[in-house]
Amino acid sequence: MATMTSPARARGNADQHPGTVARRRQRVGWLFVSPFLLIFLIFLVIPLGYAFYMSLFTSTLAAGTTFTGLDNYVTAFTDPIFLDGMRRVALFALVMIPLQIGIALVAALFLDTLATKLSKASRLLIFAPYAIPVVIGALMWGFLYSPRFGPASTLFEVFGLDAPEFLSSSMIFGSLVNIVTWQWSGYYMIVIYAALRSINSSIYEAARVDGATGLQIALRIKVPMISSSMVMVLIFAIIGTLQFFTEPVVLRNITPGAIDAAYTPNMYAYALAFQYSQFNYASTIAFSLGILVFMGSYVFLYFTRKQSGLDR
Template sequence: MSTTSRRAPRRGGRVGRGVRGAPYAFLLPAVALFALFFALPIGYACYLSLRKVEVKGLGLGKGAREEVWAGLANYTAALSDSELLTSALRVLGYGALVVPAMLGLALVLALMLDAERTRLTGFSRLSIFLPYAVPGVIAALMWGFLYLPDVSPFHYVLERTGLPRPDLLDGGPLFLSLANIALWGGTGFNMIVIYTSLRSIPVEIYEAARLDGCSQLQTALRIKIPVVAPALVLTFFFSIIATLQVFSEPTTLQPLTNSLSTTWSPLMKVYQDAFVKNDIHAAAATSVIIAVVTLALSFGFLRVANSRTNQGENP
């Protein structure tokens, strides 16, 4: 009896230690993947951004090219590069077109699907979301051929009817063409997020609004939109990140027009530095700058959104 009573707590202690360590064991694969595919590449990019290649003589022969410490020289060169500044301004203008139009259209579509008299909501949700499942390169290729005057069916119809055929791959319309591709592909995802938030609103709130004499428009403006404000903040946050990282659409359309330079967006500038000019260190510095700017804008927007939410909850 005494021996058994002495050993029982020891067995219980072993079980307790195993149970306490179980959450860490379950988290270990996720932590390993995060470190291997996220933290390690970021650290390596930061390391490369602080190095440069020093060429001796003609750069020929063994030991003629040596990687040395550069400090902040790559960052100074990137921040003073006019091409990077110009591409950043282009992306800001592109985002000013895409983000408000995308979120506004997604909100309108979500409100329409959530209306009481809407039919075939399942088919409508799938139809609106389906373009998001199309890869960005394929979508850009498809729209690119629709924009080309020689192969586009729209241009053929306009020519047959005697109407002018606009060049959608040149000048000002080029921004609208790129924005249309992003709008077509990203609206469905944002709509699903907003629509899911709308479906979580209790039915009792709608019944109370109906008893108070609110129309569907008043219910949407006074109940639905304020309630889905967190979903709008989330979609706006994702849209900003996607806009700052635009790459596939202009890169795919670039061979189809002379109006798109090889450094149209900051990420295209990174690609040119890394794989065309073979300057991986300058590309790493530019990548770090883009990541820091994206983080700062996202964090600042979230702070502003949270402060306004707190003020609304505590008037």
Template sequence: MATHTVTTPPRRRATGHARRQRVGWLFITPFLVIFAAFLIFPLIYAFGMSLFSSTLATGTKFVGAANYLKAFTDPLFLGGLGRVALYALVMIPAQLLVALVAALVLDTLGTWLAKASRLLIFAPYAIPVVIGALMWSFLYSPRFGPAGTIFGLFGLDAPDFLASSAIFGSLVNIVTWQWSGYYMIVIYAALRSIDPSIYEAARVDGAGGWQIATRIKVPMIASSMVMVITFALIGTLQFFTEPTVLRSIASGALPAEYTPNMYAYALAFSYSQFNYASTIAFSLAIVVFIGSFGFLFLTRKQNGLK
């Protein structure tokens, strides 16, 4: 018995494909409009402002790259970069260690306790950063926080966690508490994607829990670890919200130029130097791009790149 196949004419297939493309563009157009209006156009406008200088004496004039040359020789900007670099050297290893240990422990648990623990560790990330910083400012207060009560039981004065000598550690603690849960979820998801038969083969060969964790699990999630470190590096270089919230409480421990983003904010909204503030913001973006790209280049083998 002969069979006949019905083929669609090429012109009709092309028409159907074009119609689906138009429908697809129709769905994503609202996103593209909002994306362009609130990100692309403001970035273009801000970059244009960074190429001009505006003063009462000379008015607005085009200066080209002069603002950028000034920024990268500005001691306030360079000082802020040095501080966020120091924070990166301390905070990123601390966050990575907490997240990795938590993920490895939870990966070995298979009870309801693991689910509850994941939720509790992730919960700080779900709290808005401003609210979290305000909460910690209360906890750090020697007068109203719990430290005063605890140290008072031993007849001691509570330390001032918001003093200039302690503010660095206080901010490290806040950010580590805020972000470790998010990084833990990323690492935990990578661990769950590993084939369990690999662990069984390792146990047959005599490997213990510590050897499985350090010699199998951690190397196999190297690409996820690189991604976590990249996210942490970008976020730390853009450090802004936590020190800004604590600045009004820390009584001089956090100057307006404490971080590059805080410096740009102060220039724009305290001194109305919008052109130079745009320059500082884009100069920081250049540093963030170079730093993250350089790190990804150095770790390209872990990312599976050549």
């Protein structure tokens, strides 16, 4: 006897079809992601689009606001003030990034060898500077650098010497490098340390059986195995350094002319917008910096694609 399938049961069987289940899961996934996408759209995509739109115009008292296309970008990439700030930031990157990554890598390798409670306390102490807000950290170092109120003057007086002018034009570069290195090395250390902890410890045991020393294990096994994490850390460092802003802005008010309003490209854009009301050209400078950051990151990823796994 033939059996009849009710419409309700047929619909139930259709609902169990793999394609239907996959589409339902996609809808649920988009539902969970939609709050982030909405915030991302409102607070990032739309402001960026409006800023780019502003960069295509020029405002003057005589002619008002006129559409000039990419003329502002031609001006930006021939602007000696902007280019000088970019050269200064590039020099910061050449000095700060190897110093930060080197300190973070050494600290992570050292902590990876510890198996005591001292390891947890050390990780916390090294990471603590990153937990301090950047503005507060810069103000604290400004006090420490002060030739009148800082502890350096007292310390050097003990030896009958004058304290160095850490905030002078000749030493402000090194002072800023020290602040940023102190602030960010702990964060990079945590990323590298997490990558090290994901390596199977049996690999180290096999290397020791073969006669490898601790230094050989660190340099020939650990570092190559975390190359993708190292590339990620380097990208973070490159982007952060090229966007250098907060520390020089905070120290500018307490330095004797060592930091001007155009010390970095971000500071230049800020000064154009909020001191000279040149919002169109300020948007152009900001986007020009973004273009250079993107190009620098892309070139770095291209030459390190094997280590970062992008060539798979």
